[in-house]
Amino acid sequence: MEKEIIGKAFVLGDNIDTDQIIPAEHLVYSLNDADESKKYGHFALSGVPFEQSGLPEGKIAFINGERNDSDYKVIVGGANFGCGSSREHAPFALEKAGVKAVVAESYARIFFRNAVDGGFIVPYETKEKINNKIKTNDEIVINLVENKLVNKTSGESFELKPLGDILPIIEAGNIFEYARKSGLMNE
Amino acid sequence: MGMTITEKILAKAAKREFVEPGENIWLNVDVLMTHDVCGPPTIDIWKREFGKEAKIWDKDKLVIFPDHYIFTKNPQANRNVDLLREFANEYGIKNYYDVGTDRYKGVCHIALAEEGYNLPGTVLFGTDSHTCTSGAFGMFSTGVGNTDAAFILGTGKIWEKVPASLKFTFNGKMPNYLTAKDLILKILGDITTDGGTYKALEFDGDAIFSLPMEERMTLTNMAIEVGAMNGIIAADKVTEEYVKARTDKKYELYQSDEDAKYVKKFSYDVSQLEPSVAKPHSPDNYSTVKDVVGTKLTKCYVGSCTGGKLPDFISAAKIIAGKEVKVPTFIVPGSVNIARQLKEEKINGETLYNIFEKAGCTIAEASCAACLGGPADTVGRATDGEVIISTTNRNFPGRMGSKKSAVYLASPLSVAASSVTGVITDPREFL
Numbered sequence: 120m121e122k123e124i125i126g127k128a129f130v131l132g133d134n135i136d137t138d139q140i141i142p143a144e145h146l147v148y149s150l151n152d153a154d155e156s157k158k159y160g161h162f163a164l165s166g167v168p169f170e171q172s173g174l175p176e177g178k179i180a181f182i183n184g185e186r187n188d189s190d191y192k193v194i195v196g197g198a199n200f201g202c203g204s205s206r207e208h209a210p211f212a213l214e215k216a217g218v219k220a221v222v223a224e225s226y227a228r229i230f231f232r233n234a235v236d237g238g239f240i241v242p243y244e245t246k247e248k249i250n251n252k253i254k255t256n257d258e259i260v261i262n263l264v265e266n267k268l269v270n271k272t273s274g275e276s277f278e279l280k281p282l283g284d285i286l287p288i289i290e291a292g293n294i295f296e297y298a299r300k301s302g303l304m305n306e
Numbered sequence: 307m308g309m310t311i312t313e314k315i316l317a318k319a320a321k322r323e324f325v326e327p328g329e330n331i332w333l334n335v336d337v338l339m340t341h342d343v344c345g346p347p348t349i350d351i352w353k354r355e356f357g358k359e360a361k362i363w364d365k366d367k368l369v370i371f372p373d374h375y376i377f378t379k380n381p382q383a384n385r386n387v388d389l390l391r392e393f394a395n396e397y398g399i400k401n402y403y404d405v406g407t408d409r410y411k412g413v414c415h416i417a418l419a420e421e422g423y424n425l426p427g428t429v430l431f432g433t434d435s436h437t438c439t440s441g442a443f444g445m446f447s448t449g450v451g452n453t454d455a456a457f458i459l460g461t462g463k464i465w466e467k468v469p470a471s472l473k474f475t476f477n478g479k480m481p482n483y484l485t486a487k488d489l490i491l492k493i494l495g496d497i498t499t500d501g502g503t504y505k506a507l508e509f510d511g512d513a514i515f516s517l518p519m520e521e522r523m524t525l526t527n528m529a530i531e532v533g534a535m536n537g538i539i540a541a542d543k544v545t546e547e548y549v550k551a552r553t554d555k556k557y558e559l560y561q562s563d564e565d566a567k568y569v570k571k572f573s574y575d576v577s578q579l580e581p582s583v584a585k586p587h588s589p590d591n592y593s594t595v596k597d598v599v600g601t602k603l604t605k606c607y608v609g610s611c612t613g614g615k616l617p618d619f620i621s622a623a624k625i626i627a628g629k630e631v632k633v634p635t636f637i638v639p640g641s642v643n644i645a646r647q648l649k650e651e652k653i654n655g656e657t658l659y660n661i662f663e664k665a666g667c668t669i670a671e672a673s674c675a676a677c678l679g680g681p682a683d684t685v686g687r688a689t690d691g692e693v694i695i696s697t698t699n700r701n702f703p704g705r706m707g708s709k710k711s712a713v714y715l716a717s718p719l720s721v722a723a724s725s726v727t728g729v730i731t732d733p734r735e736f737l
């Protein structure tokens with residue numbers, strides 16, 4: 120596990136559901152085929168209404184033009200991030216786009232599990248609402264050892280909730296690696 | 307200390323005497339369900355992780371329903387069904403219900419009930435967020451992603467955090483203008499889309515136990531819309547009758563203890579409730595139908611695992627009978643079995659099918675269809691600028707197709723009343 124995640128913030132509102140993260144019409148692509156699965160990066164966050172894409176101003180494209188990856192490595196969300204369908208394609212699409220971490224006030228259960236068990240991105244919970252305190256394009260440093268987020272642009276820093284029970288799975292890489300290490304898969 | 311029904315079932319599945327909310331436990335899974343969207347990636351992960359010698363923990367406990375993107379020319383969507391078919395053949399999966407054959411069933415959550423996979427006291431996981439639907443049968447059921455499903459496929463086990471429970475009691479006699487959909491939309495309005503995150507929603511009260519299984523399934527179906535892990539209704543005589551008519555498998559009945567702990571209890575008198583809608587663009591954007599009456603519509607939609615079951619179509623037909631729809635109205639049965647029931651069930655001597663056809667509705671084949679938008683050629687899909695009233699479960703931006711459309715969620719009664727006027731209409735006008 121990396122000790123630090125460094126990158127630009129892309130800020131979103133509350134209740135970002137999985138249809139906004141990856142619209143249902145794109146779920147037909149293979150997740151396994153190296154070339155085809157790039158489409159998930161290309162369409163990541165394409166369902167977010169443009170006015171709310173990249174807050175506070177909005178109307179900021181997460182993916183530019185024909186690219187399959189994004190300039191943004193950290194998503195900052197509000198409450199109930201990842202609600203809606205169970206599609207694992209959602210954290211997968213964010214990972215494909217180059218996102219390393221999501222920092223949000225709270226998560227929907229299935230998105231959270233998928234992010235952790237699949238080893239796609241690190242889902243951090245914040246202690247307070249911060250998607251109104253960080254601007255899209257701010258330079259962010261997340262320290263995974265100290266559970267701290269520093270906004271280099273504004274100089275502010277925020278405490279993150281410790282990853283707790285799920286830390287061993289994140290450290291192992293995914294649920295399979297975790298299960299191998301703890302003997303659960305060799306029974 | 308007492309336990310809730312959810313805690314008791316999870317304790318049994320973890321081979322424990324006692325569990326409490328917040329504990330992470332490993333469960334033995336009774337049934338794993340998947341479909342055409344999440345099945346192929348689940349199988350890929352399973353092969354990647356368990357290698358060439360990968361074994362399914364128990365073939366008879368895997369159930370696969372193609373249902374999402376099946377009546378489409380989209381090549382990748384069709385390839386997904388091909389992958390499922392090849393997998394089912396290669397591994398001899400007898401619970402595979404292939405599209406284009408007489409084994410085809412329709413939407414997974416309805417088919418699970420109809421085919422006898424829902425058994426009180428058991429634990430069912432599925433690669434679909436609405437897997438919570440099965441909780442109507444006094445069992446634990448919840449949705450997971452592909453990785454978790456692949457883990458179950460190989461081991462028959464999965465970790466889960468024991469949820470704390472919220473209790474919703476509905477008392478009184480259901481008025482003829484209300485359906486289960488109105489009740490769950492009311493709950494959504496009261497506790498919002500994250501009011502139940504990581505919790506169990508337990509439904510109780512004489513109004514609940516007066517409902518047929520299909521209506522109970524509408525309640526548990528939308529438990530995920532408040533973020534809940536599962537929805538649950540204790541099994542009673544109605545449940546047992548439904549189950550026994552479909553399977554002779556064994557099951558166990560559980561009840562919550564008197565002193566079971568709940569995070570919060572809510573109680574409603576159904577005679578005081580109004581026909582409900584969720585306004586665009588969130589299922590918790592609650593309003594009474596009365597307050598949005600007159601909103602101009604471009605389309606009406608009756609379908610999905612939430613609102614495409616027999617009682618939903620009976621409710622809709624009661625209002626539509628003898629009238630003409632004023633806006634395009636889609637009737638999408640949730641299963642092949644329900645499609646057949648439309649041609650058998652009669653109101654005043656006329657079949658539901660004929661009632662809808664004469665009124666000018668479009669009657670589609672059983673599948674998920676436009677409930678989740680789907681490929682461009684999906685029947686009933688929302689296009690730019692549309693205003694739709696629908697019996698489905700989600701109205702997030704773009705859920706039914708275009709993100710420039712607006713969707714109101716409502717009961718089949720309210721959707722039907724609106725279809726014959728072309729504007730949102732209170733069903734009491736026709737009852």
Ligand code: SF4
Nearest residue numbers: 413610611674677678
């Ligand atoms: S009908 Fe809609 S909610 Fe139900 S399984 Fe299909 S897509 Fe999901």
